[in-house]
Amino acid sequence: MPISTGTTAPDFTLKTQDDQDWTLSAHRGKNVVLLWYPLDWSPTCEKENCSLSLDNTLDVGADTVLVGISRDSVWSHKAWKAERKITHDLLADPMLDVTAKFDLVHPKVPFISHRATVIVDKEGKVAFCEVQESTGDARDMDAVKNALQGLSVT
DSSP: OOOTTBBOOOOEEEEEESOEEEEEGTTTEEEEEEEEOOTOOOOHHHHHHHHHHSTTTTTTTTTTTEEEEEESHHHHHHHHHHHHHEEEEEEEOTOOOHHTTTTBBBBSEEEEEETTEEEETTTTTTEEEEEEETTTTOOOHHHHHHHHHHHHOO
């Protein structure tokens, strides 16, 4: 069962594609969209991350931070981000420690995460959580957009 809405999101620090620390609590005061995806260089993951960068699919504003998270290494993230011109940070969770804190390790393929979206609000609470049951299915970006719009109204 993935992390429940209304709960405080567990704080964590992961490395970005540039080998810099990225800490969730450092973004308190902004909405944070955490996009878990199984693997760099895979078709659905690539389509989603590229559309977020090139089309600004979520229409992310100044009060929102968007990051991708997968088990891939810092070096894989760096190469993939540069090759595909991805504009948001990619966080490396190679041992799936943070993924496990959010209960998003894929039960049938335990060496990857679910494709999942978690939105942490400005106070650090989980405001939205959606898991794609089929790994190959793209996430529902309209549901993510609606959740973000609901947060900007409050």
